[in-house]
Amino acid sequence: MKLNKKIKNTLLILIFCLISTTLLAGKTDDAKSNLNKIQKQINLIDKEIKKNSHGRRSAQSALFHITHSLIRIMTPILSFTAHEASEIIFQNNKKSIFTETWYQFPKNLMQGKDLNDWENIIEIRSIVNKKIEELREKGIVGSSLQSDVEISAPIEIYNSLKVFNDDLKFIFIASKVTIKKNEKLEVSVNKSEHQKCERCWHYCEDIGHSEKHKELCGRCINNLYEDGEIRLYA
Numbered sequence: 001m002k003l004n005k006k007i008k009n010t011l012l013i014l015i016f017c018l019i020s021t022t023l024l025a026g027k028t029d030d031a032k033s034n035l036n037k038i039q040k041q042i043n044l045i046d047k048e049i050k051k052n053s054h055g056r057r058s059a060q061s062a063l064f065h066i067t068h069s070l071i072r073i074m075t076p077i078l079s080f081t082a083h084e085a086s087e088i089i090f091q092n093n094k095k096s097i098f099t100e101t102w103y104q105f106p107k108n109l110m111q112g113k114d115l116n117d118w119e120n121i122i123e124i125r126s127i128v129n130k131k132i133e134e135l136r137e138k139g140i141v142g143s144s145l146q147s148d149v150e151i152s153a154p155i156e157i158y159n160s161l162k163v164f165n166d167d168l169k170f171i172f173i174a175s176k177v178t179i180k181k182n183e184k185l186e187v188s189v190n191k192s193e194h195q196k197c198e199r200c201w202h203y204c205e206d207i208g209h210s211e212k213h214k215e216l217c218g219r220c221i222n223n224l225y226e227d228g229e230i231r232l233y234a
């Protein structure tokens with residue numbers, strides 16, 4: 001079977017990402033979570049309708065920097081795969097991956113409040129992930145998306161969480177995230193009471209609201225048949 005160039009290139013990049021996760025020893029969970037997001041963003045990229053969207057451009061930039069960094073890390077270990085991937089990545093530039101040095105990420109892409117907000121989010125995410133994992137081990141939830149997360153947080157963390165608003169559920173890979181102010185930080189995770197959307201696998205209360213598409217959530221109907229959702233952060 002002859003694969004067209006676009007499919008072949010996407011497969012190669014996916015294989016490349018999968019191999020890379022195994023290289024990130026000790027950070028496998030983070031790597032899997034990030035890879036999951038990257039794959040979802042690849043789907044987003046392929047939607048022609050989102051051609052100039054913030055999400056598409058953001059995903060492309062992240063993939064560009066991650067790919068250029070990882071390909072240099074893996075070259076001494078997986079030379080043939082790195083060489084094949086480099087022929088796609090460097091395309092018009094005939095340079096060889098074997099003469100490259102470490103990739104330098106752009107400096108100061110994020111700073112000040114933005115950076116502080118993300119640092120808070122990453123810290124909270126590790127707490128949420130732990131709580132979800134406990135439920136999974138007990139067999140209460142089958143996947144992370146079956147969880148509803150509630151976070152009570154001191155004002156500084158609350159304000160950081162509030163910035164991300166509806167995108168929080170994508171960052172925490174949960175179906176619903178609610179936040180409220182509290183003197184001390186408290187995180188609780190519960191099994192969602194709602195049905196699972198057949199397309200996005202989120203558990204939502206609005207599944208079945210549409211006569212035409214009973215198996216889909218409102219967000220998927222919006223993305224498939226209407227203007228599409230706006231996601232700014234994740």
Ligand SMILES: [Zn+2]
Pocket residue numbers: 197198199200201202216217218219220221
């Ligand atoms: Zn859905």
